[in-house]
Amino acid sequence: METLANLESFVRSAEMGSFSAAARRLALTPAAVSRNVAMLERNIGVRLFHRSTRKLTLTEAGERFLLSIGGNLDALQAAIAEVATAAEEPAGVLKVSMPPTLGMAHILPLLPGFLARYPRVRPEWHFENRKVDLIAEGYDAAIGGGFDLAPGVVARPLAPAHIIAVASPSYMAGRTQPSDPSGLASFAGILMRSSGTGRVRQWMMRDAAGTEMPVPLRECIVVNDPAAMREAALLGLGVAMLAVPDALPQLERGDLLRLLPNWYADAGAISLYYANRALLPAKTRAFVNTMIEAFRHDRLAERFAGSLGQLVSSRSADR
Structure with a gap:
């Protein structure tokens, strides 16, 4: 045989x-x-x-x-894995890819507790703004959005990927808050050029009623990284369109203001990608369960939802 x-x-x-x-x-x-x-x-x-x-x-x-x-091979592997992992202690290298800002602000702080619970796991975490190939590149898991689902890979949505307009209090001093996205036309735009397509990303915003409007920001500053966009906004250089998790700490401290609190752009979902659930090694299953529990406990899905404008600090810029 x-x-x-x-x-x-x-x-x-x-x-x-x-x-x-x-x-x-x-x-x-x-x-x-x-x-x-x-x-x-x-x-x-x-x-x-x-x-x-x-x-x-x-x-x-x-x-x-x-x-x-x-499917007989997968079924046999699943049966073996189920028995083997039931008593297996999470151990070994845990290779994970995640966006830099989301990872460092919201995922990395979970690491001390994770290692205290699973001391035999050795994290190898890559902070990168790209869609990795989990299978070909040997990743155990990835966090992000818009990944192509290769055979044997599943996606577990964690939170919405909503894009909002932000600016610093210093930039908004003396300026009037716009009432809808068309009002952004008079503001300096801090925009991002995609490394993949080479194009400057354009957004369509929507409100709770489903009305959609394009974002007409002037192309004043162009960078290729969301963290650089945020830093430029903090320096008072203009308005940036950022994913909520990329700006949440600064919004909660008041270092950035959310403009148009009832408007957002929908970029899909922030998801956790990993191999077929039935074949997960114990180390990967531990990471998946930790992420799901952390997002639930810290209400990150709600806090990342740009559609719920009142959950994110949007102090008046007219003070």
Whole structure:
């Protein structure tokens, strides 16, 4: 009977299209995955892949074999994982990707308590403004928004990703608060250029009644990072469109003012991404549960909701 390792190496290589990608998924070396597949081919007496220096493709027999396995491999892995992780203590490297500002302001403070509870876990946290490939890059989890859901990856929404208009008290001194987004046309804009598309991001704001209006900020300052936008706003250089968590501490202290408290732009959701729930290692399950509980306990979904204008400090800028 074939070992689970041989079958898993075959299935993941077929799914990923290469031994190297499968190796990253399985935490093995490419050579080990190739050996497992070669052993499987030798044992069943059938060639399963066409191999070349550039490409790995299934043979006709390989396609039939993959279809015949179907979901049986995942079901078997799930059964083994369920039994194995029931008594497993969370341990090992926990590789997580998260946006810098959200991560440092709201996730990193949870680390002391997490490590006190799970001392055998070694965090490797990457603070980065990009959508990582969890499987190919070997991440246990990621926090962010707009990720493509690869096979075997799930998304657990944590909070809304709402964008609001903010400015410093010094910038708003002597200026009148706008009544709707059209009033932003006379303000200096602190805008962000996307590293992915190369375009300056434009927003459409909405109110509780569902009315939508574009944000006509003048392109006065352009940066490529939300934290830089916030710092420029704190310096009194203009109005920035920021995700609520990127500005929440400054709003709560009064260092920034929320303009248009009844208007916001919807950028989707802040989600927690990780592998299929049934196959989670104990360290990842501990992290997922900690994040869900922390967001619930600290009411972060409510505090991050730009649609609930009164939950975020918006002191009058006309004082």
